[in-house]
Amino acid sequence: MQQIETLYLPDSVKSSYQNVENQPLTQLDSLSRVNILVGANNSGKSRFMCLLTETANFSIRIRDVDFINRTIENAIDKIINIYTFIGHPQISRYDTSFLTQLKSKLITKNNTNTNNNYQNIFDVFNHLSEYKSIYEQLKEIKNISKEIVEILKSTQLNLTKNIYIPTLRGLRPLNNAYNDFYKQQTLESYFKDAEHKPEVFTGLGLYTELRSYLLGDNAKRKKIKEYQEFISRSLFEGQEVTLIPSEEQKIVVVKIGNELERPIHELGDGIQSAIILTFLPFVSLENCIFFIEEPELFLHPSMQRKILEFYHSLGRHLFFMTTHSNHLLDITIDIPEISIYSFRKSITSSDDDQTPQFVVENVDNNQSSSLELLGVRNSSVLLVNATIWVEGITDRWYLREMLQMYMKTLPNPKPKLEEDIHYAFVEYGGGNITNFSFFEEQDNEKLINIKNLCAKAILVIDHDGESKKNRKQQLKDKLGTDLIILPCREIENSLPPEVIRSVVIEYETSTQKPNPEINSFAYTDYQNESLGDFIENYVIKGEKHRRGSYKADSGTITDKLGFCKRALKYINPLTDAELAKLDTEERQLRHLELFKALPESTQQIIIKIYDFIAKLNPS
Template sequence: MAEKLYYWAENLENYSSDIDEETPFSIEIKKLNFFIGKNNSGKSRFIRNLFSAPKHTIQDFSFPDLTNHFSDLKSAVEKYKGSTIYIGSASSGDSYYTLLKFINGVLDFPLFPRSKYKENYLNNIKKISDSKIDYTNILEVKTNEIKNFVNNYETKIKFESSKFYIPILRGMRPVTDDENKQPYIERAKKDYFPEKKSTTEKPEKPKFGSHNIVTGECLYYELKVHLLGEPEQRDLIKSYEEKLSQYFFDNEHVSLIPKHDQDVVNIKIGSEKQFPISQLGDGLQQAIILTYEAFIKNVDENGNKQVHAFFIEEPELNMHAGMVRQLMNFYLNETNHYYFFTTHSNHLLDMVDESDEVIIQKFVKQPIDADRKEFDFKIYRCDRDHELLSSLGVRPSSLYLANCTIWVEGVTDRMYLSKLMQKYIQVLGSSSDSKDKKNAERYKSFMPNFHYAFIEYAGGNITHWSFLDDYPTKEEALEFLQNSKGLTAKAITKNILLLADGDNEGKAERLLEWRDELKENVYTLPCKEIENTLTASIIYKACLIKFMGIKKASAQITLSSDTQNKLTQKGFARDKDKFDIEKLNASINFISAEGIGKIIDDTIRIDNSVTSPPRLFSDASGTIDDKVSFCEICKVLMTYEDWDLTEPAKSVCEKIFNHITTCNT
């Protein structure tokens, strides 16, 4: 879906965004929205305004921009100048200009606020629908196209029906013995959302309270209501406990118990004895607070899907970096909602590369005048801005926190392997073998940057690394660094699995050395490189898209609408006259010691008899040329299309997951 979503709120004086000059009062949003910046940069006040704004919702700002559609309609109508045009049942000499006025009514209307734009669209489209050009149904066809586009757009996007705010002040343990008191909620109301006293005798329902401010204080009572309620309510808690187990407790069975004669939730993990939640680590308590309401609110009492907006302060509070990542995976995979976070965690930044549903906005506080008494708050979209690290106070030095590492040759290897690993889990999960299903559940719980991490060794640079356990002495250190193998891998990371391309088999001395140092933790691909392990159908579709462009390719092969939309945005297209792409098919065997670029070129080249045959998809070594671009196409195809794992892909995934399992047992 190419259309973007936007959001803003009332009472945001001195705030503006950098979307474009015409729309400074809106921000682009996605499912997970991270707001970062230095302390006192305006992040928290911003999300509180979004939460407390009584009028505006995402719908008000996210109606689609119809400029292109109405421009096409205008061009079509202008071709029929002089024809008889009816508006309703009447026609006149001015009907042509009246009809253009209706069309221009949408084209000339400002896009923001989109609630007014939508209202203007509805008014004008009705008038256009009542019009007709003699001898043609052009208006009906074009108008229906626009209506269908709008209907499909609004059907695809489910907007929030309620808003919830989770402040920093939160916890599952009561802080007062007074019944029916929630001090954290009361404090949040008093500090952030004070309500005016009612001027009528009949008290108004409070706008803010336990129904929309989530602090964990009410969790004991809510669990009690559900577990003592209808079967559907008990089943919902059971489903939630299963997800807690999967994401945060290494698949150990988890039970949450509002124990009688206590005021605190008890928990039972696996075969351990039941104990009060206060004995559980603060990070896991935070995970429960942050996931319970979101999961429970996925459906209403009738089982209908629900979408809400959650505004969360510092989700990383008391959590290990890997657990924060797992929390975000929970939100992405198990809930329907939109989330808005203030955060100082640098461990969430690279989620932008892993999901199209993540966006990062940076807040900057700027003085308006020299006296520095008044300030503006600027919001910048900055997904891959290295200044983000400075904004979060992160220095270049870093720690490797993962329990094991997988060393791969480059960035595309990491991207392909991530997709292959996801597919491998799906294959195991759909198996009839109970052992495979159990492994799938375990593998699904493994968190990047916690249970494992990828390290890219950049091809030939691997020769500079030593994988021995021995460290040079203080006296030997300087001389060691000056040697060809001057870097000790195990000084920065333990539990290494080294994945090597198949073309290393021709470098026996290097392989022998690696195997001597890392023993069974060296895995050599049975083919030239990771691209050779991809299924032929993905390579075939990627080649057509790269050669023809997405429009021509989608006319020849069936692609999902999500694939087409995503690749259209990326603008992939290529045309070459010395190659015939029709010679390519989806049954070619790419599992070979030759690179897939050479295999493809040799297949589609029109004349292979020339002395220096031209190359299109390959570089001089035979590997795929422009690896990153080709990988981008394959990633989209592997996300939205149906495909199968090859046997070499299964083998490398099995090796990786065995390594991760061993290092996390």
């Protein structure tokens, strides 16, 4: 299914919502498969989502629509040229005049659950793709048409159903009649006057849905089997799980491994919530738009990550959700193709009885400032046994990649350590380290005491030459083995020469300079040097081709984030496809080779971090 780029909003939204230019909000741009709405309480998030939920058929613009239209135009021109070459004015009922007019039917807008705008074009090429002829030129028309048919199939979204999951949800029956009071109340409160009421799923209807699927056709029964296998892996550590609609009790009972059957509402609240959030997205045979209020309710941070990754993996659905979870928002940094929209209320005058307007802004999910929109601190660190405090996002990304690579070299590690379950990275933001107290006995109410804030912590700081010598010595005296001073100037200097060489080549390569020349160098040449300076002055042979500079005023790397994203590809270049061809021992050996390619001092840092985490998470 083609990714939607722009969602054109209904009139009900335009009257109350504005963009950052204070103009009526007519569309949502930069849409992704998963779209998160954030903002303070009473900032218009839920109202906005409800207005979307009661919209039956959205006008949309799909990504790459201009490319698709150009491809169709080129195909029409090729077919007309073939007509001309063979001296036939038409094939079947489609003549050159008809095909020329067909170009005028190309569109930039589509719809979420109908595709009438492209239907005529699809019918023409579908007909031509089935045309039979012994002539080679006419066979070429058939092949061209087949390619266009496949492209047009991808534009058929068929998002036929809106499903709303409110905060009022649960699996525990409220009375002996087993009525879905949550659904009734939601429809009455939010959609009483809606012309198109959405399907509302609160969890109380799980018995009815499950029974319907199990008594349905083979496709539906197969979906339930696959869902049981999915929750077995995701929620119950691989134990066999069976969901049973009890006809006698009118509830769902669950059988887990060798345990006795029991009502599903006797499971933990977090597991119940995860089932409510995943059941319909998984089993639905239709392509749907899901509108979910605060999916983080009752969920451990690690489960929030699993739910978000699950939604992102479902290419046939579209998701909108509101959240107040700083952890959920932080996770989006690690997952591509997620859009964040911030909401705030706007009162333009002091007049009484003024109708508030709501301002909506698309936020780049790579901007750390998006966390500030929630007005909360990252409390996820309270729920793990070990925290690794690092200076910034690139420190976190490098150390995470190297740590995961090291753990993959270990045969059957116990326990199997997972981020957000056993440990978490925390960014203290360089100079902001002075706002934190890592010393248990230090008594300064102006400082944030790390012991009170989070789990046992290990602190990673840059070497930075002789600068900040006194502060480093104080930290070393107080923290002892819980302090790691990088054995190099800063985190980028911990990279092996081959990775730095590959990143520079990538920056320098262009059509004018396809094979840039790079000088040879060793780790010790740049270990304690300003890396931006070193690249500019020693790595590049001849004239630098990259337009921007490699070095900031301080001598460090300028584009640290971009440099990091490139470097990660070379630290661990193994693809899933390559790994799938290897057995367990071969995968361990390949990861060991990559880990051993790191400088020895870098390896020691990673092993020390791993030992710290493992000690605090005994099997």
